[in-house]
Amino acid sequence: xxxxxxxxxxxxxxxxxxxxRTPEQIAAASPQVTERKVLLAAPRGYCAGVxxxxxxxxxALEHYGAPVYVRxxxxxxxxxxxxxxxxxxxxxxxxxEVPTGALVVFSAHGVSPAVVQSAEDRGLRTIDATCPxxxxxxxxxxxxxxxxxxxxLIGHEGHEEVEGTYGEAPExxxxxxxxxxxxxxxxxxxxxxxxxxxxxxxxDETMETVRRLRERFPNLQDPPSDDICYxxxxxxAGIKEIAPDSxxxxxxxxxxxxxxxxxxxxxxxxxxxxxxxxxxxxxxxxTWFENVSSVGVTSGASVPDVLVQEVLALLxxxxxxxxxxxxxxxxxxxxxxxxxxxxxLKESGDDARALGGRRxxxxxN
Numbered sequence: 001x002x003x004x005x006x007x008x009x010x011x012x013x014x015x016x017x018x019x020x021r022t023p024e025q026i027a028a029a030s031p032q033v034t035e036r037k038v039l040l041a042a043p044r045g046y047c048a049g050v051x052x053x054x055x056x057x058x059x060a061l062e063h064y065g066a067p068v069y070v071r072x073x074x075x076x077x078x079x080x081x082x083x084x085x086x087x088x089x090x091x092x093x094x095x096x097e098v099p100t101g102a103l104v105v106f107s108a109h110g111v112s113p114a115v116v117q118s119a120e121d122r123g124l125r126t127i128d129a130t131c132p133x134x135x136x137x138x139x140x141x142x143x144x145x146x147x148x149x150x151x152x153l154i155g156h157e158g159h160e161e162v163e164g165t166y167g168e169a170p171e172x173x174x175x176x177x178x179x180x181x182x183x184x185x186x187x188x189x190x191x192x193x194x195x196x197x198x199x200x201x202x203x204d205e206t207m208e209t210v211r212r213l214r215e216r217f218p219n220l221q222d223p224p225s226d227d228i229c230y231x232x233x234x235x236x237a238g239i240k241e242i243a244p245d246s247x248x249x250x251x252x253x254x255x256x257x258x259x260x261x262x263x264x265x266x267x268x269x270x271x272x273x274x275x276x277x278x279x280x281x282x283x284x285x286x287t288w289f290e291n292v293s294s295v296g297v298t299s300g301a302s303v304p305d306v307l308v309q310e311v312l313a314l315l316x317x318x319x320x321x322x323x324x325x326x327x328x329x330x331x332x333x334x335x336x337x338x339x340x341x342x343x344x345l346k347e348s349g350d351d352a353r354a355l356g357g358r359r360x361x362x363x364x365n
Contacts, residue, residue, distance in 0.1 A: 020286050023318045030291045037322040038315055039246055040308075041238035041298035047231030048333045049131030050075045050302045053108035054084070056129040056341050060105060061087050063344045069104040071095060071111065072160050074129065075302035076257035078279050095119050103127065108302075109160035110134040112167020127340045133199055133229045134161055138168050140223055144194050145169035150187055152176050152220070154209050155198030159258060162198050179205065182212035194221040199229040200259040200301070202266060203236055231301040232259045234329040236266050239298050241328050244271035246296030248288055251277045252307050253300030260300030272296060281310040289318050 027033075053074050060068045066088025073081050073091060081091060095118045098104045103125045106115070110130040119126050130138075144151055151173040155162040166173050176185055176195075187193055195213060197206055206228060214220050226233070243249060249267040253260020260277055267275035278284055289295075295315060299308050312323060336342065 026286055026289050026318055030289070033291060033293045035293055035322070036318075036320040037294050037324065038312065038320050039242040039294060039296045040312070040323055040325045041235070041242055041296065042325050042327040043231070043234050043238065043329055043331045044299045045301070045303045045305045045308060047229070047301040047331070048335045049108055049133060049229070049231070052335045052337060053105075053129040053131065054080060056127055056338050057084050057089055057105055058087070059337070059341050059345065059350075060103065060127055061089065063341075063348055063350070064103055067102075069098045069102055070107065071098075071104055071115070072107045072109065073256070074105065074107050076109075076254050076260075077300075077302040077304075078254050079304065079307060080302065095122055095124060098122065098124055101125070105129050107160065108134070110138060110164035111160075112164050114167055115164075127338050129338055130164075131199070131229070132335050134164070136225075137165050137196055137199065137223075137227050140196055140227075141165055141168040141173065144196075145172050148172075149192050149194045149221075150174070150189060152185065152187070152193065152195045152213060153197070154195055154206055155201065156258065159198060161200070165196065165198070176209060176213070179209045179212050182209045182216070185213070187217065190217040191219045193217055193219065194223065196223050197227040198258070199227055200232050200257075200262070201228055202262045203228055203233055204266070204269070205262075229301075230331070230333065232262070234331065235259065235263060235298060235301060238326065238328045239263050239267050239296070240270045242296040242298075242326050243267045243275075245294055246271075247273045247292045247294050249275035249296040249298070250284060250288075250311060251275065251298055251300065252279070252303050252311055253277055254279055254302070257300045257302055260303070263298060263300060267296065278311070280307060281314045284311060284314055286318060289320075295320055 057068060057070060057074050067090045070089050070091050092098055101123050104119060105127045106129055108129055108131045141151055151169060153166060153173050154176045157175045157177055162175060166175060174185055176182055195210060249272040251260055251263045264275045264277050297311060
């Protein structure tokens, strides 16, 4: 008689939702706290380049119909990508995943000439949603490469923006990831050397990298204008302002958002006792509030303000109802939408949003 051998089956253990401690429990654990306040950084959230890119995908869906393909994440934010997917956007890693002849949008982070050429080779229709400030860096790379300069590109290797800029002049470009690499990078001609940078870096760390480079290469030239974008600079300035008075800082932004991750680092470097990054309010651990009387809140440049408002609502539930907005800069920069979208809008008579810019807090994406 044949016998069967049973094979054990491993079933996944269902995830048990975390049970939050109540506001009363947190208050009981914080007997010395008599007041609870929030310092809300401004400006925060969407920058003009992000808003422009998101609107470009929305308008493409409206006027061309779904699906609209997007190479890489249009901006580095989980919520934004999910919302666009629900409307018919399909996010891919490379052009080869896009059907021949289909429409593909290049993300705000920019692409290399090789990516543009591959799209052309596949007969793809393209919309270039690269942030104009990233395009500026690309043009600088081309310009200085033609003038026989060697380029030291300060940025994080593997980041889409760095890949795009590097691809403009790979033969003469070396990526410098951090200040430590500035001490070891090898160049061919120290007298014809220029540095450029990723637009979303820590201002302080970038300047430290440049300082170390210049110690070794005194004739190192600066870019014609700041490569780190205004929004990154402003958000870092804002967190520097509120961090010394914040026992806890919450940064709203996604893990792959370079500028959001930098905000956590800047907060800790400038006096915050603790700092955390979250995508959504439900990721906030209420035990962070124990013995805390002041919470600083900000968000990265690709974060819609609705996500910040949800964090503020959670804070209010735990007694942090005194919210003071701390403004360190005013932003009024507006970028035109990509030319492909502008043409389509003009053709259809829909020119109400020919410009992209920061959206008001009551808009959700």
